[in-house]
């Protein structure tokens with residue numbers, strides 16, 4: 001029943017990819033990236049992985065102290081800048097900073113996100129102000145990222161945007177209904193904008209993580225537990241055991257998502273456009289089949 005075993009077991013997949021032999025490759029050598037939500041979790045891990053692969057990275061976030069210290073720990077190829085992704089002008093400024101500091105921009109990783117208030121599955125108590133806030137942080141910036149990345153990339157005819165969506169955007173999680181809608185919107189943006197980007201020689205793709213051990217997930221767990229017993233049991237098993245013995249769910253590490261982002265951002269993916277790369281050990285396929 002289980003597609004992939006715990007971290008310690010050998011995966012039962014047929015395609016064997018030995019990262020140990022490729023980890024020294026500089027897949028992003030000479031590239032310049034902006035990553036939003038880079039002070040923590042998946043964005044932070046992606047900044048580390050991008051730099052390991054030869055990129056220069058602007059880390060953009062609203063947690064300034066944390067962002068500065070993460071950038072300092074990553075060395076001279078990392079720079080922190082304050083950027084609230086709900087404000088288009090701040091996103092534009094982060095893009096312009098990359099160009100003024102490094103001469104060009106190759107990758108914009110639109111990654112910042114929030115879970116939103118709970119409950120999201122009580123139909124008589126839906127909080128539309130919260131819906132607007134979640135869409136403003138999670139969905140609208142994907143469109144703004146494409147606009148401002150394309151503004152500086154199109155004249156060079158090269159570059160890409162990677163958006164962090166979620167497996168919840170593929171198979172909605174009722175307890176996180178608002179969040180699920182916002183992530184479906186991100187996937188829709190990627191699909192809708194792939195052809196307009198391609199006309200300029202550019203690409204846009206999504207990476208959709210399953211449950212990933214980040215401050216966001218660990219912070220949200222108790223709140224989710226309070227409103228959704230079923231989901232909380234599943235997630236709690238994951239936090240405790242890394243794998244849910246009742247399903248194919250696996251607790252991912254931020255690096256698992258970062259490596260997918262490296263691929264999508266690299267020239268190895270030069271013809272990959274409008275794609276949503278789901279990284280969840282098959283969980284959403286399994287859940288989708290159940291529904």
Ligand code: NAD
Pocket residue numbers: 036037038039040041042043060061062063083084085086111112113114137164165166167208209210211212213214215216217
């Ligand atoms: P995290 O909370 O560790 O990191 C998110 C970062 O985004 C934080 O540093 C936060 O300060 C920043 N941020 C929040 N609002 C912002 C704003 N308005 N402007 C700029 N930055 C802002 O969470 P994470 O789990 O690393 O989340 C990263 C992305 O991955 C999010 O889009 C999230 O929805 C997505 N995701 C996470 C999981 C998971 O299980 N952790 C699963 C699927 C998708």
